Amino acid sequence: MADRRGILLTLVIFGFIFLSPPGPNGPPAARLHERPRLEDVIAEEERSLEVLRNATYSDLWENSANGRLLLDEAPQLNLTGFRPDQGFAWAAIPAVKKRARELLNNALGTSVTSAEGASGIPIDLPPLYTNITGYVHGPWVRSKLQDTAARPHLNLSSYAGEGPFGALLPRVFDRNITGDAGDVSIRFHERSPYAPDILQVPGSINITGLGAEITLRDPANENEAELQLYGVYNMDLGQAILTTTSEKMAGVFMLAHFALSEGTYAPVKAYMNHSISQTVQKRMDGIIESFNPWPSTGEGGPPSNLNPPNCELIIWLQQLPPRGLPIALPQTNYLRFLESELRFPTGAFLPPAPQLRFNMLAFSPDCGYVLESKGEPDFVPQEGEHLVGPKIETLFGDGRNHLLLFALIIGGQIALLKRQMHEASTPSTRSRISFTTIAMLALGDGFATMTLLLASLFISNLSVDLMAVAFLSFVAVSFFGMRFMFDVWTAHAPERERAAREEAEEERHRRERLRDALERIRAERNERLQQLAAARTSETSNVEQPVVVGPPLANHEQTTVAADPPAGDALPAPAAATPPMDSTLPLTTANVPPPSDPQLTTPALAPTTTNTPSATVPVTTAAGADQTIPDTLPLPVTAQRPTDTGATPIFMPSDQDGLITQTEAGFQINMEVEPRISSFGSLYMRFYFMLLGVLFVSLNAAGWPSVLRRFYFTTIALVYCSFWIPQIFRNVQRNCRKALRTEFVLGQSVLRMMPFVYFFWYKHNVLFASQSLYSLTLLALWLWIQIVIITSQEIIGPRWFIRKDWAPPAYDYHPVLREDEEGNTLPLGLSEATPSSPPTSPLLERRVSLNLSSPIARRSSLAKEHKERGKRVYDCAICFQDLEVPVVETDESGDSGLASGLLARRNYMVTPCRHIFHTACLEGWMKYRLQCPICREALPAL
Known part of the structure; x- marks a missing residue:
């Protein structure tokens, strides 16, 4: 135990310094308390x-x-x-x-x-x-x-x-x-x-x-x-x-x-x-x-x-x-x-x-x-x-007008958000939207709410106006923003579960590789120990030999029974030398047949091992795998022997908190690799804690030196104006277009830029903030770049500005249609059903009921002839209208066809089952069901 007597002496010295009575001239410690x-x-x-x-x-x-x-x-x-x-x-x-x-x-x-x-x-x-x-x-x-x-x-x-x-x-x-x-x-x-x-x-x-x-x-x-x-x-x-x-x-x-x-x-x-x-x-x-x-x-x-x-x-x-x-x-x-x-208004026009x-x-x-x-x-x-x-009266009057304008801006944001929520009313459309984008928009509304509420406590003349606008902003973040966040969060649940399973599978593979490496090391160690024991056996004549179970096996099938080496320097009982392991065989027990007799003859074990009740004896095979034989009574003769199929039993608990797997050492619960947010309630709390944290840091930053304060608020504004970046990233990851309405993107960008225009450009703002056209230009240019990128993703493609290997593979609904034999990607059109075969789509059911399944009627399902070279005409099974698509002929180069049909490819969509539809028709269909309208094949989300 450490000697703490020096601490007591230090406390006595400090007590004497601070508690000593002041003299005529008083020591420094006494003058400090004066x-x-x-x-x-x-x-x-x-x-x-x-x-x-x-x-x-x-x-x-x-x-x-x-x-x-x-x-x-x-x-x-x-x-x-x-x-x-x-x-x-x-x-x-x-x-x-x-x-x-x-x-x-x-x-x-x-x-x-x-x-x-x-x-x-x-x-x-x-x-x-x-x-x-x-x-x-x-x-x-x-x-x-x-x-x-x-x-x-x-x-x-x-x-x-x-x-x-x-x-x-x-x-x-x-x-x-x-x-x-x-x-x-x-x-x-x-x-x-x-x-x-x-x-x-x-x-x-x-x-x-x-x-x-x-x-x-x-x-x-x-x-x-x-x-x-x-x-x-x-x-x-x-x-x-x-x-x-x-x-x-x-x-x-x-x-x-x-x-x-x-x-x-x-x-x-x-x-x-x-x-x-x-x-x-x-x-x-x-x-x-x-x-x-x-x-x-x-x-x-x-x-x-x-x-x-x-x-x-x-x-x-x-x-x-x-x-x-x-x-x-x-x-x-x-x-x-x-x-x-101005001081006592009577309503006179001045x-x-x-x-x-x-x-x-x-x-x-x-x-x-x-x-x-x-x-x-x-x-x-x-x-x-x-x-x-x-004057103060004029300033308060201007403040009321500016608050009214800000209330109109918040109302416009709510209207745009409501229209977007109505547009994204299905899981298919919500899954395209980035949760982080909606959370950043809601975080800005929440920050405005808290700021207005704090200002209402200090500005008594505008307290009612400030609280009214704060309530409107609170409605925007609580009733609409958080609700939309919850809908998007729910739509992303399958993705999160799939990602969690992939992480868990990757972790399982890693653990299996680690376990295989440990088993290989253990097998090599056992082999060295057996060789050492065999060498000692030749020198000592009173050591028992291991008992071989059954007839002699082949080099890779002979099974020996040995106990794990005890702790310390003690060695196990000597066993027969095991032939070298074949590295071509996998390290599993599937290569070793199950024993036909439950009572196996085991070698002589050390006293410390044999006297242990209910002990398990590992059986080491030549392949390097271990089998555990319980030390229990034999089963009845009439009992059915279980067949070892090599599969690992898995039990699903009722709460689905984790998978229970039966392993060699017993039962093991496989939990998640990393903790995930189990419910939206925890995310809700994190959202408001982040909001309060940003608010407190911003209030503290108001007293910082001007350089740090300007840098902090400019950084916060730049981060806030990056709310379209997560949506751009999600479009790239999922290879989807039209996740958000164009009016929502443009409207939210303009409305959320207005407060920065007010403080950075308007000279007579209520906070007397100095004009900063450079900061305003930087924010406006950064936001405009995001709008251009997210708009170009709808027209050109979500991944036009990145390499193919930078994003995970995703299905392209707008492929280049080729007619050559090697890259034949021409769609099939409608399936040709015969009277003896059941219909494969609602359209064919209707044709059968109307006796329209004749060869003449079924001819419309095939590609129609077109006078212009490089084009084909198909029937859209949703709107029953002709669909003209560009096709790369056999003698054309792929580059020329790609360049000529870049924008024309956006007019059609081809499913993985090679059915073709109008883009607007299939997108409207996929809002409610991710199935092919013809063959009911599952479709990847946009």
């Missing part, structure tokens, strides 16, 4: 709020004399993030705010800044949205201020967290943008979760709270930063100021100091005092229990030194005048009425609402980067139009 308490956080918020109440605009940022930052002259503003020892790049704020004023002037006019700065009341403003809830997205570029702005001087060792065994290595900052260009998406909430209603301050300036979810995509390092910001929105100016708040920067407490002028500083400060006071009071009352009511990520849990640091961000957003407003009407009044109608337009300026004080939205006046409109997007 967490800020909620009371301490509330106390720090109250102190920061008091600093905000006592601050003024000129105390912190600018001096009217030189316009420089005066951090050293404002020590009373003791806020987290403003301390000089933190090394933030606050010296760049004057240049950043100057750039924000330029963007404001470009958006609203040059007179806005002076008028707003003097009295705080803007004049001559263009019409702007007061409610900006919605989505905007567009490109960003690195600002020109990046090269001139002051860089941060951070002490990176302070960001290295403490682990159980000391300080960790400095880590990379999250949300650090290093590229020169990228994309940004912003979703505006109506107000922040802990903000009061609209606050109107003296001067007719309306301020409201604002929350935003921002996604910054950086193609340089394939990074995507998602963060939440909180701030205020000035409805008169259309200006929003947002910031992050964390344990290393008190963003919301310093938000008022990010105002562009002293005129807007006062209303922002009043609003933030009111908002933060309400939030702190709710925290003291226990209503808000999170450590950070304004989290940038997550749920505002307690900070941890083990989490990587994040770049803080301050964003200035300026609304641009909307486009498309009627010039004849007062634009401001019209925009207010439009907003009211044109589409203009989109939201914003420019953006983002600054990170600790990471030191400055970003701007790409647009005028620095860039032409073709390169970028800043940030553009719909």
Whole structure:
């Protein structure tokens, strides 16, 4: 047993490290467990709020004399993030705010800044949205201020967290943008979760709270930063100021100091005092229990030194005048009425609402980067139009319309599937269809169902519409898709059983070959042992000789009885030398005749063998086979002796779980070689488990890096659009055509391609997915190739694009008819029945009943004469119409006949019994019965 005392010592050491009380300086393990308490956080918020109440605009940022930052002259503003020892790049704020004023002037006019700065009341403003809830997205570029702005001087060792065994290595900052260009998406909430209603301050300036979810995509390092910001929105100016708040920067407490002028500083400060006071009071009352009511990520849990640091961000957003407003009407009044109608619809007929337009300026004080939205006046409109997007009411309206369109698409899929199910209503037609193709189509409908149901839980405004479309998709997968899968699965049952039997037969042959090899090895071993025993017998005179049963036999018929050698080095009793085995005889017991006398004289056996009750003595023949003679009493004289025919008895149990075979060693149960799906119920469970697995992986992939996420979803889309590949493969395997209707193939391909067209090509999709024409072209081209192949299989042949030895042999119902004697493949037509012979088909029965069996009437069963060379005319026994077929004459080459009749061969079908019919007639017949209409010969399935 292993010594585990070292484990106990290790546990004691770890317990001492983690459970030791913290000292004055505290070991690293004690500092790891230190967490800020909620009371301490509330106390720090109250102190920061008091600093905000006592601050003024000129105390912190600018001096009217030189316009420089005066951090050293404002020590009373003791806020987290403003301390000089933190090394933030606050010296760049004057240049950043100057750039924000330029963007404001470009958006609203040059007179806005002076008028707003003097009295705080803007004049001559263009019409702007007061409610900006919605989505905007567009490109960003690195600002020109990046090269001139002051860089941060951070002490990176302070960001290295403490682990159980000391300080960790400095880590990379999250949300650090290093590229020169990228994309940004912003979703505006109506107000922040802990903000009061609209606050109107003296001067007719309306301020409201604002929350935003921002996604910054950086193609340089394939990074995507998602963060939440909180701030205020000035409805008169259309200006929003947002910031992050964390344990290393008190963003919301310093938000008022990010105002562009002293005129807007006062209303922002009043609003933030009111908002933060309400939030702190709710925290003291226990209503808000999170450590950070304004989290940038997550749920505002307690900070941890083990989490990587994040770049803080301050964003200035300026609304641009909307486009498309009627010039004849007062634009401001019209925009207010439009907003009211969108929010509280009364049924008035209105044109589409203009989109939201914003420019953006983002600054990170600790990471030191400055970003701007790409647009005028620095860039032409073709390169970028800043940030553009719909209002939330317009987005929800478009979402309802798009969901209605998707519902129509699902309805079309159900209609096509229903028509295909009606067409494939017999086992013969269902056996042609690939089960994997139908399962992939149903899997796509199931994935759409689960996705819509999950979306309905998060989008409350569209929950009813999403659940309705999800139910329609659920009907498509459960009532139609799964039912069709079950029908196809049932039709494929004989194939699966036949394949299982072939596998079992192949496994049986393999085991027989192995058993024969073992018997041959055993016979050689016994021969060597007998030779060794014979050599020892010549040296020892007191060893008994084996008893020979009956008269002497021939070399290949002499039978000796010997026991198996005992375990160990003990040798059996010596026996007479056996002549060498003839390798030409098979290793079976059929060459040895059964003994006529049940009581055979056996040789002297070892005591360990003869004293065993009910022992069996193997009889070794010269042919190498073994026979087992039970050690029992002889049968009565009147009992009939069984005749050994050489066959192996097989017993079929009632449950047919396996075949019971009587072997030499007893009874053996032959089970299946590999476990198979015994019922459709297990397949049903596998289908839904696969669906849930794909759904969970896809939800997890939404948070992967952009490269991996794009690769995953493109791969999933490419695999899903390969649903015709299994059908093409089945057509090749079975050499069948027209397994699926042409309208089903084309219709399903077009309808199932529409969602990809919507997301990859439509610019204003609800998910704001970027256009990817290359991906859409790849999917469309791949699907089109499959359609072309599956259509060509119906016209040219299922195996026209592969070699003959690549697929199993199958009967060709469209052979080339030849008239030469060597390859005579001309059909027989109808069988000529005589009055004395019974009819061989319903057609002949009818002719006999109508006395039409005269030689003149029976002449129509033969090939009729045709004036044109290389053609014959036959009668179709199903439609009673003439059938003209091309025939290769004796003096024609096979290649010329094959080329000339490639398409003409599709008009007729010749059965294995050499009867010819119209293709449409025989295919319609074979939908219900796989028998020849004339001779009732079994026909292979199409």
